[in-house]
Amino acid sequence: xAQTQGAYYVPHGSHWPIFGSLGMLGxxxxxxxxMDDFQIGKLVMAVGIALMIVMxxxxxxxxxxxxxxxxxxxxxxxxxRLGMIWFIFSEVMFFGAFFGALFYTRMLSIPWLGGMGHGGxxxxxxxxxxxxxxxxxxxxxxxxxxxxxxPWGIPLLNTLLLLSSGITLTIAHHALRVxxxxxxxxxxxxxxxxxxIFLGFQVYEYYEAxxxxxxxxxxxxxxxxxxxxxxxxxxxxxxxxxxxxxxWARSAAGHFSRNxxxxxxxxxxxxxxxxxxxxxxFVFVYxx
Amino acid sequence: MAAVNPAIxxxxxxxxxxxxxxxxHRWLFTTNHKDIGTLYLVFSLxxxxxxxxxxxxxxxxxxxxxxxxxxxxxxxxMTSMHxxxxxxxxxxxxxxxxxxxxxxxxxxAPDMALPRMNNWSFWILPFAFLMLFSTMFMPGGxxxxxxxxxxxxxLQGGMNVAFSIFSIHMMGISSIMGAINIIAxxxxxxxxxxxxxxxxxxxxxxxxxxxxxxxxxxxxxxxVTMLLTDKYFGTSFFNAAGGGDPVMYQHIFWFFGHPExxxxxxxxxxxxxxxxxTFSRKPLFGYQAMVYALACIAFLSFIVWAHHMFTVxxxxxxxxxxMYGTMLxxxxxxxxxxxxxxxxxxxxxxxxxxxxxxxxxVILFSIGGFSGVSLALVPADFxxxxxFFVVAHFHYVLVTGAAxxxxxxVYYWLPKWSGHMYSEKWGKVHFWSxxxxxxxLFFPQHFLGLAGMPRRIADYNVAFAEFNMISSxxxxxxxxxxxxxxxxxxxxxxxxxVRATGQVWEGSHGLEWTLPSPAPYxxxxxxxxxxxxxxxxxxxxx
Numbered sequence: 001x002a003q004t005q006g007a008y009y010v011p012h013g014s015h016w017p018i019f020g021s022l023g024m025l026g027x028x029x030x031x032x033x034x035m036d037d038f039q040i041g042k043l044v045m046a047v048g049i050a051l052m053i054v055m056x057x058x059x060x061x062x063x064x065x066x067x068x069x070x071x072x073x074x075x076x077x078x079x080x081r082l083g084m085i086w087f088i089f090s091e092v093m094f095f096g097a098f099f100g101a102l103f104y105t106r107m108l109s110i111p112w113l114g115g116m117g118h119g120g121x122x123x124x125x126x127x128x129x130x131x132x133x134x135x136x137x138x139x140x141x142x143x144x145x146x147x148x149x150x151p152w153g154i155p156l157l158n159t160l161l162l163l164s165s166g167i168t169l170t171i172a173h174h175a176l177r178v179x180x181x182x183x184x185x186x187x188x189x190x191x192x193x194x195x196x197i198f199l200g201f202q203v204y205e206y207y208e209a210x211x212x213x214x215x216x217x218x219x220x221x222x223x224x225x226x227x228x229x230x231x232x233x234x235x236x237x238x239x240x241x242x243x244x245x246x247x248w249a250r251s252a253a254g255h256f257s258r259n260x261x262x263x264x265x266x267x268x269x270x271x272x273x274x275x276x277x278x279x280x281x282f283v284f285v286y287x288x
Numbered sequence: 289m290a291a292v293n294p295a296i297x298x299x300x301x302x303x304x305x306x307x308x309x310x311x312x313h314r315w316l317f318t319t320n321h322k323d324i325g326t327l328y329l330v331f332s333l334x335x336x337x338x339x340x341x342x343x344x345x346x347x348x349x350x351x352x353x354x355x356x357x358x359x360x361x362x363x364x365x366m367t368s369m370h371x372x373x374x375x376x377x378x379x380x381x382x383x384x385x386x387x388x389x390x391x392x393x394x395x396x397a398p399d400m401a402l403p404r405m406n407n408w409s410f411w412i413l414p415f416a417f418l419m420l421f422s423t424m425f426m427p428g429g430x431x432x433x434x435x436x437x438x439x440x441x442x443l444q445g446g447m448n449v450a451f452s453i454f455s456i457h458m459m460g461i462s463s464i465m466g467a468i469n470i471i472a473x474x475x476x477x478x479x480x481x482x483x484x485x486x487x488x489x490x491x492x493x494x495x496x497x498x499x500x501x502x503x504x505x506x507x508x509x510x511x512v513t514m515l516l517t518d519k520y521f522g523t524s525f526f527n528a529a530g531g532g533d534p535v536m537y538q539h540i541f542w543f544f545g546h547p548e549x550x551x552x553x554x555x556x557x558x559x560x561x562x563x564x565x566t567f568s569r570k571p572l573f574g575y576q577a578m579v580y581a582l583a584c585i586a587f588l589s590f591i592v593w594a595h596h597m598f599t600v601x602x603x604x605x606x607x608x609x610x611m612y613g614t615m616l617x618x619x620x621x622x623x624x625x626x627x628x629x630x631x632x633x634x635x636x637x638x639x640x641x642x643x644x645x646x647x648x649x650v651i652l653f654s655i656g657g658f659s660g661v662s663l664a665l666v667p668a669d670f671x672x673x674x675x676f677f678v679v680a681h682f683h684y685v686l687v688t689g690a691a692x693x694x695x696x697x698v699y700y701w702l703p704k705w706s707g708h709m710y711s712e713k714w715g716k717v718h719f720w721s722x723x724x725x726x727x728x729l730f731f732p733q734h735f736l737g738l739a740g741m742p743r744r745i746a747d748y749n750v751a752f753a754e755f756n757m758i759s760s761x762x763x764x765x766x767x768x769x770x771x772x773x774x775x776x777x778x779x780x781x782x783x784x785x786v787r788a789t790g791q792v793w794e795g796s797h798g799l800e801w802t803l804p805s806p807a808p809y810x811x812x813x814x815x816x817x818x819x820x821x822x823x824x825x826x827x828x829x830x
Contacts, residue, residue, distance in 0.1 A: 008398040017405075079477075140529035228523065
């Protein structure tokens with residue numbers, strides 16, 4: 001089992017990583033097969049996802065067991081913190097690629113297609129009828145006419161929901177720090193509920209976009225950036241909400257003490273990160 | 289920031305676990321930094337030969353003008369796969385392997401900070417490459433649009449597109465986890481007294497490299513995800529008709545790609561900064577300048593990406609910005625080159641195999657640096673772009689740069705890993721044979737490029753025949769020479785009877801040399817006491 005090496009803690013070997021690699025191969029290989037119209041892909045992907053889920057449950061189970069047994073020291077705690085911080089940084093950069101695509105197309109490629117700067121000949125010879133504007137689905141109007149979401153309806157509501165969820169989460173954290181378990185569980189639960197309502201509205205918004213606004217993933221560059229940014233954000237909210245549920249269960253089981261609750265903090269950091277990404281989305285995708 | 293005080297003792301002291309028994313248990317489930325380092329290094333060596341075999345196909349086809357051996361599609365597959373395998377399969381895992389082996393030993397730690405994640409970072413890689421290689425047996429073959437996968441060409445591939453993109457996602461996940469682990473290890477696991485500005489330069493180079501990895505690999509993941517959705521889900525990121533721009537892919541890709549080339553060279557700088565002081569029997573000259581130069585190069589790497597795309601039709605201001613930015617990189621790189629030379633100046637030099645590789649690195653990497661400065665000039669680049677001059681340039685920095693540094697590192701630390709000395713004679717044969725053949729292989733490609741021979745073309749004008757033949761001969765020679773490398777390693781690990789001392793080299797300093805050879809399974813069970821004289825760069829604490 002886990003051992004200490006003198007002053008240090010070094011965990012014992014684990015079969016979960018290789019399990020996870022197989023799951024990842026199944027998930028992505030299955031997805032690739034499915035995309036190329038092999039029906040077996042669905043099955044392969046389902047098996048892969050199942051393996052991944054089992055891996056995460058098993059891996060976190062052993063980490064939590066070791067943590068609750070008090071095997072981790074301060075140094076392990078700092079390593080976990082650094083790991084989570086840099087993981088979130090990598091996520092920021094991932095969203096950065098899609099925000100970069102949004103800014104590049106809005107500020108450069110659309111104006112160039114409309115004849116700005118050295119884009120003159122492109123506009124004159126290929127698409128003389130095109131004038132630069134945003135939102136746009138490009139000179140060929142790919143996907144046909146569409147209407148964009150008003151930022152002041154559901155998106156504003158969603159902004160308020162996520163911001164409130166950040167507040168409820170902070171209240172829960174304070175409750176944890178003063179040892180007020182009932183308040184901790186209430187406000188943590190409230191955070192999950194707010195996240196779930198957010199996701200519900202997001203699904204409703206997608207439904208509206210597809211069925212009443214003709215705004216789809218295929219609506220040129222606007223549809224591409226809109227759905228990829230909000231879609232990846234939604235996926236992260238989903239993941240964050242699942243993590244919050246786990247943390248709720250762990251809080252209920254009394255895993256956290258006033259001064260030692262890194263699991264809680266990591267999930268809180270992640271949730272705030274998802275909040276901040278949403279603010280960027282609200283400003284640059286919906287409002288501007 | 290002072291090192292974390294690990295004076296916290298655990299009472300849950302179970303068995304002193306040594307090497308686990310059973311082959312599968314040891315290699316599949318391991319959390320040990322040395323085992324994982326070995327896995328990385330062996331994997332990288334295997335990929336070096338696979339990628340090398342692809343290169344041999346390329347050089348065989350280019351031996352003469354005309355189409356002799358392979359179909360053009362297969363040739364394109366070879367160039368694409370050679371690039372992907374060498375970058376993601378050979379160079380990067382080799383450096384991560386070296387980091388795994390050496391970082392805990394160099395900073396006085398028992399292991400990496402997150403040992404289980406360390407296992408996963410490695411064990412994703414074989415599956416990622418399984419997926420990548422599987423594309424070669426699919427209808428339509430493997431990726432043929434080059435390792436950079438520019439749309440729209442790359443999107444015209446068949447089944448390989450989704451599989452190769454997902455394999456790149458897996459490699460990216462693996463590298464990000466590896467990098468997170470390395471940062472956490474360096475920031476959190478240093479022994480007391482190992483202040484940041486006392487760390488060996490190899491550790492510094494990896495701290496900065498890991499930051500670059502975490503910053504740019506997610507961007508690559510984003511770029512290839514957009515490729516995937518453009519092909520399969522009807523998005524228009526790289527489709528001008530829908531308001532996107534194929535050139536945007538190149539911007540996003542090279543925002544990853546340029547830091548990526550420093551990811552493949554900064555650890556090499558670190559290795560050479562360890563090897564040269566040892567065999568010069570002098571502390572490293574200008575330690576702090578070396579560290580700041582590394583940081584400076586890393587910073588500049590984020591603002592020079594578009595020098596890969598001077599010919600795509602960027603606005604003039606863009607071309608100028610990226611030209612001047614790129615030329616700035618020559619300054620910190622020059623600082624490093626001069627500091628290595630100054631370290632050797634006046635030292636009592638001996639030329640064991642690691643030192644030979646390190647000296648060759650300094651000279652040949654500089655040649656690659658010079659051609660890099662030529663390529664940085666926008667007007668000159670208009671001529672050089674997409675010619676063999678570019679191929680010559682990046683092979684000088686990646687083969688005689690990164691790969692030579694990896695070889696220097698293997699010879700330098702192999703006695704520490706295995707507990708035995710390698711054969712100095714065969715090491716030297718390997719070095720001289722490599723050094724001569726690699727120049728025969730790549731130097732003529734400068735002339736080919738200047739004369740206008742394009743890269744990634746299976747057939748060429750007869751005017752280019754002689755230099756191509758010379759280059760191919762150098763290529764086969766270099767490829768065959770690497771079998772000696774394997775021979776020396778296998779001999780050293782399994783058959784050598786010459787036992788290595790703890791210090792191994794007369795002039796070596798640093799924590800890793802205070803451990804016995806082979807190093808114990810868990811490097812440092814107690815934090816070591818660090819004295820200034822132990823460090824390769826001498827006392828820099830003023």
